[in-house]
Amino acid sequence: MAPTEGTDATLRGFCGYAMKRAFLGVQADLNRVLAAYGLRMMTFSALVVIVDNPGLRQAQLSDALAVERPNMVALVAELVKAGLITRNPAPDDRRAQALEPTDRGRALCAEAIAAVETHEAQLTRDLDETELRALMRALALVERAATEEETRNA
Template sequence: MPGSSPRAGDRPDDSLIAADRTLRQFSGYTMKRAFHVIQSDLNAALAPLGLRMLSFSALVVVVDNPGLRQSQLAEVLAIERPNLVLVIDELERAGLICRNPSPDDRRAYALDPTEEGRALCGTAIHAVQEHEDRVARALAEPERQALIAALLRIETPEEGETSDG
């Protein structure tokens, strides 16, 4: 349907592929298009749990790293601190994490998951795994692993490589 975002499993019709044929030669454009499908399906998978992609990511990192400072979480998630504060507020209001004064820096807050946060995190990880299986079903496991490896190489090129394209 023109003007609507594709859902997981939907393939653009030939006229749409022809319309952006020149752009599809670029990995960034193709990744962006795939990301829109992934993001839509992921948000649908997380919505019943009261989470979004960013709040899920923040919760997982806090559960995996209790005591992490807000500034460290912002760095790990590669988002601006003011934007992160909104996500932390959301998770704290939901009773999933708590902020405590950092033991080594009273100006900073350490983030800790609550028991409810740990439980929801486990449930959400399962939902995200189902989402992954759904959106990547056309890929064989070696292709899926190769995709992740390729994306990691783009994110962190080895010495002497560049991400210029």
């Protein structure tokens, strides 16, 4: 029996499980690609946000990545140890840590982004442009709807 045969072929309440299977496959692949750069999905995502928003604080990074602040500590420490970012007290608020990419961090980030783009182009090679746009829009809409429902039930 194929993994999902007879279960999520129709929309019998299996959108969630289809997403899980697809996501786990993509994540595993992505981590294989990123391992060549000493990165994982989360460290890569954090690095990209820091490169795009130099000087941001850990709390902002936590919000951007939907990671709880306690779990951010090790993530940031890992990037600092790898020499990809620096973490210094913010000049206007000595409680906060301002995160800046290093030159090496910027360079590695650019390389990793290129590799990931190549990889994802491969993953989505059988989708035409309309389907690709539909996928991205659908993911954003589904996430928004899920977040709204979460807020409503909180």
